[in-house]
Amino acid sequence: MDIIGQFPLFYFPEYGSAWIMGVTGTIHILASHTSVGAAMLFAFLAYKAYKENRTDLYSYMKRYGMFILIFAYVIGSITGTGIWYTATAASPRGISALIHNFVWVWATEWVFFVYEVIGVFAVVYFIDKIDKKTHLKLTFTFAIASVGTLALIIGIISFMMWPGTEAYYTTGSASDAFFGINTFPHMFLRVGFMIMMSGIIGMVISSSMRKENEALSNELTRKMGFVSLLGGFITLFFFMWYMGTLPENAHAVFNVTKESIIQNRIILAILFSLYFLLAIVRPKTINTVLASSMVVIILIAGLWPGEKLRESMRKPYVAGQYIYSNQIVSRDVPGKRIKGELPVIAEKGLLQVNPFVPENLKVITAENKHEAGKLLARLACSNCHSLEKTGVYRPLKERLTGMDKESIKAILYAIGAGGMNYMPALQLPEDEYDALAEYLASQKY
Amino acid sequence: MDTSVLLTLRDPAGIPFYPVVFQALYILTWALHAAFVLLALGAMGLSLYGTFKQKEDPHWKIMTPHLIQTGKLSVSLLIVLGVAPLLFTQVIYDPNWYTTNALSGMWVFIFIYLLIAAYMLYYWYYYANKAKDGGGKMIGTISFALFVFAGVLMHNFAVTSIMPNEWMNMYAPNGVVDNSGWTFNVEFIRLIFLVSLAVPVVGIFLQNYSRFLSTREDFSKEFIAYTASLGTKLGMVGLIISAVAFVAWMMQIGYLMHPVIIATIVGVLILLFLVATNRNSYITTGVLVVVALLISGVRELTRYDLMANLGYNIYDYPVNLEIPTIVMFLLTFLIMGGVGIAFLLTLAWKVGKSEGVFDGSKDAAVTRLGTYTLAIMSLWMVTFFGWGMSILFKNIL
Numbered sequence: 014m015d016i017i018g019q020f021p022l023f024y025f026p027e028y029g030s031a032w033i034m035g036v037t038g039t040i041h042i043l044a045s046h047t048s049v050g051a052a053m054l055f056a057f058l059a060y061k062a063y064k065e066n067r068t069d070l071y072s073y074m075k076r077y078g079m080f081i082l083i084f085a086y087v088i089g090s091i092t093g094t095g096i097w098y099t100a101t102a103a104s105p106r107g108i109s110a111l112i113h114n115f116v117w118v119w120a121t122e123w124v125f126f127v128y129e130v131i132g133v134f135a136v137v138y139f140i141d142k143i144d145k146k147t148h149l150k151l152t153f154t155f156a157i158a159s160v161g162t163l164a165l166i167i168g169i170i171s172f173m174m175w176p177g178t179e180a181y182y183t184t185g186s187a188s189d190a191f192f193g194i195n196t197f198p199h200m201f202l203r204v205g206f207m208i209m210m211s212g213i214i215g216m217v218i219s220s221s222m223r224k225e226n227e228a229l230s231n232e233l234t235r236k237m238g239f240v241s242l243l244g245g246f247i248t249l250f251f252f253m254w255y256m257g258t259l260p261e262n263a264h265a266v267f268n269v270t271k272e273s274i275i276q277n278r279i280i281l282a283i284l285f286s287l288y289f290l291l292a293i294v295r296p297k298t299i300n301t302v303l304a305s306s307m308v309v310i311i312l313i314a315g316l317w318p319g320e321k322l323r324e325s326m327r328k329p330y331v332a333g334q335y336i337y338s339n340q341i342v343s344r345d346v347p348g349k350r351i352k353g354e355l356p357v358i359a360e361k362g363l364l365q366v367n368p369f370v371p372e373n374l375k376v377i378t379a380e381n382k383h384e385a386g387k388l389l390a391r392l393a394c395s396n397c398h399s400l401e402k403t404g405v406y407r408p409l410k411e412r413l414t415g416m417d418k419e420s421i422k423a424i425l426y427a428i429g430a431g432g433m434n435y436m437p438a439l440q441l442p443e444d445e446y447d448a449l450a451e452y453l454a455s456q457k458y
Numbered sequence: 459m460d461t462s463v464l465l466t467l468r469d470p471a472g473i474p475f476y477p478v479v480f481q482a483l484y485i486l487t488w489a490l491h492a493a494f495v496l497l498a499l500g501a502m503g504l505s506l507y508g509t510f511k512q513k514e515d516p517h518w519k520i521m522t523p524h525l526i527q528t529g530k531l532s533v534s535l536l537i538v539l540g541v542a543p544l545l546f547t548q549v550i551y552d553p554n555w556y557t558t559n560a561l562s563g564m565w566v567f568i569f570i571y572l573l574i575a576a577y578m579l580y581y582w583y584y585y586a587n588k589a590k591d592g593g594g595k596m597i598g599t600i601s602f603a604l605f606v607f608a609g610v611l612m613h614n615f616a617v618t619s620i621m622p623n624e625w626m627n628m629y630a631p632n633g634v635v636d637n638s639g640w641t642f643n644v645e646f647i648r649l650i651f652l653v654s655l656a657v658p659v660v661g662i663f664l665q666n667y668s669r670f671l672s673t674r675e676d677f678s679k680e681f682i683a684y685t686a687s688l689g690t691k692l693g694m695v696g697l698i699i700s701a702v703a704f705v706a707w708m709m710q711i712g713y714l715m716h717p718v719i720i721a722t723i724v725g726v727l728i729l730l731f732l733v734a735t736n737r738n739s740y741i742t743t744g745v746l747v748v749v750a751l752l753i754s755g756v757r758e759l760t761r762y763d764l765m766a767n768l769g770y771n772i773y774d775y776p777v778n779l780e781i782p783t784i785v786m787f788l789l790t791f792l793i794m795g796g797v798g799i800a801f802l803l804t805l806a807w808k809v810g811k812s813e814g815v816f817d818g819s820k821d822a823a824v825t826r827l828g829t830y831t832l833a834i835m836s837l838w839m840v841t842f843f844g845w846g847m848s849i850l851f852k853n854i855l
Binding site for chain 2: 016017018020021022023024025030033037083086087088090091092093094095097098099101102103105106108109110112113114115116117118119120121123124125126127128130131132134135139141142143144146147150151153154157158160161164168178180185186187188189191192194196197342346349350351352368369370371372373374388391
């Protein structure tokens with residue numbers, strides 16, 4: 014093996030390329046979780062409307078439906094594809110590993126997705142065009158299809174963290190990869206969050222109906238308070254279970270900021286519990302501005318840090334604990350006949366084995382040393398760290414402040430020897446260590 | 459690009475089934491995706507024309523909101539249907555796909571947010587036009603322009619992906635690495651051909667629209683005749699423009715005499731005849747589907763040949779057979795997908811044909827299809843959890 018399958022590198026200055034995936038992913042999670050939660054809520058409301066002959070509930074469903082069509086489905090479906098696109102640009106081998114392990118799972122999810130997208134139009138637009146019984150049946154299938162999309166994607170994103178046993182590495186089986194030890198807790202954690210989101214968004218809709226029908230608005234706000242409280246409880250319960258299924262490196266990262274994370278979660282849990290209780294006890298006090306503000310709070314204070322944490326806890330891997338964030342295969346996977354790439358890199362160097370490194374930078378000389386060091390920094394570090402002195406996203410300036418070349422080199426040696434379990438154990442030949450350390454020192458962080 | 463590099467860029471995990479299956483699924487699903495891209499563009503463009511006529515002309519007063527609605531639904535469908543070819547192409551042509559996306563990383567990012575903006579503005583256009591006849595012209599035009607630009611960006615990705623010999627120059631021109639992700643390539647004739655297809659597609663759609671509504675008593679005969687005639691005109695003019703652009707594209711890349719290309723041209727001629735006579739637009743639509751599959755096949759043929767000539771033959775991709783998940787896909791696709799989509803489409807068809815409320819509970823087909831869909835989905839869920847639990851028990855205990 015003289016070359017490894019690395020692709021051209023896309024680098025977004027100041028932030029690194031991974032953050033664009035993070036932003037898109039966070040927006041997608043808000044939209045997709047709302048849409049699946051809303052589908053479950055619709056099933057509940059349609060059942061109630063049918064059983065109790067509550068035709069007034071249909072007007073709420075219609076308004077809610079239009080809202081999720083525009084916000085959850087437009088944004089959710091585009092950012093869903095968008096995660097793929099941006100992940101492809103930022104982390105091609107990571108996404109390739111997932112695709113080549115789970116293509117049929119994804120294709121199955123696509124079937125549910127097609128049903129879900131056509132179904133949402135039918136559920137919303139046919140509310141007053143078909144009889145209640147058929148609409149109920151339609152709503153039930155729509156809810157199951159929506160949950161189906163979650164059931165199918167969850168094993169894939171859980172595998173990104175780790176499969177949790179050695180089975181996958183020996184068999185190469187997608188089933189062993191998909192049904193890892195954190196798949197189900199992760200799934201129900203998200204089901205809880207979806208239920209909670211459906212209630213939180215539901216309050217935006219119910220509070221906006223106050224002028225037309227105050228009694229119904231209050232009744233539904235109260236109901237949404239109960240729904241959100243239930244969802245919040247499920248989320249917290251399964252979060253505890255989920256944390257217990259994560260690998261050591263995840264806990265190592267988690268422990269760095271454990272106290273502030275726990276503090277943040279406690280504050281959020283109290284704030285939202287009070288909000289839900291207020292909706293139950295005094296539904297009149299929930300107005301559209303408050304309800305919308307709570308959606309923004311959950312996006313900024315709940316989802317964004319949560320997703321950032323989940324991404325950080327995967328470090329140094331991006332998928333299945335065999336692909337590093339910097340696009341290097343870290344170990345053998347005999348079940349798939351995959352060979353680890355660390356030995357060949359240690360022997361020949363990253364510049365030699367990467368097919369997209371131009372000829373003039375393959376061999377380090379006094380003339381090209383700075384450029385080679387810069388390229389090495391981008392290839393090896395930029396997926397997780399912004400490199401500039403003004404870098405924003407996990408910047409190296411915070412980790413290498415005031416260090417000279419030899420101090421930086423000592424850190425690189427330690428990382429290469431596997432001394433930090435959340436960093437890739439990437440060993441380089443001495444000339445590459447030297448060029449990389451010299452370039453980083455020249456930045457004078 | 460060197461063959462050994464292209465082969466090394468393949469995923470080390472191999473592929474979980476035979477490459478020809480992914481290739482066939484790619485051709486099939488790209489055709490489906492493209493059909494709705496073209497219908498969306500055609501319906502949107504025509505609806506914008508309608509906003510100028512809507513106030514005075516009673517036909518356009520009815521047709522314009524319907525075209526806007528068609529555009530809206532088509533965008534949702536093109537997105538969901540676009541996921542599948544995206545998936546299958548990166549299984550067998552991963553070197554092309556990932557290299558392109560990294561080279562055009564900024565455009566990839568822009569594409570996503572451009573599409574969101576375009577679709578949000580489209581909803582704005584929809585509500586503005588609903589509120590007032592002729593409303594939303596400006597917003598609709600901006601939305602349409604953004605959608606067209608999103609299409610040009612997709613075209614850029616497709617073209618860049620079949621330029622492997624240029625990748626190194628794009629990434630490191632004169633040996634200087636460019637990580638900015640601003641690579642942009644356009645092939646005008648190919649682009650014009652693909653975009654021009656929006657005209658005949660919306661023409662055939664109008665013929666179907668006219669035929670579908672002809673049984674409804676709340677639509678006048680004049681309206682039905684007008685929409686059919688407009689569809690025929692658009693279909694014929696559009697097909698001629700597309701045919702010329704197609705021939706020009708094939709001449710440019712030297713494929714004009716290839717059997718698949720000749721079959722495509724024959725298909726277009728048959729389509730032209732069917733559109734001109736407009737005896738049964740549903741049959742015309744069937745032929746359109748065949749032509750769409752042929753065009754999708756032509757795209758794939760040119761890519762396959764180009765890569766095979768560079769030593770990258772997808773049929774040689776190492777296979778690591780993965781049976782359980784393909785069984786899951788096939789059963790879900792054929793049984794749940796087939797019955798479920800049949801349920802939704804039958805329901806939509808019957809609702810569209812009815813004036814007032816459609817009572818599905820008294821319709822045997824709708825009732826049965828709905829019950830079967832619900833039962834199949836429930837069974838699917840039980841199977842999923844059963845399967846997951848047995849795997850977990852096996853691996854943990």
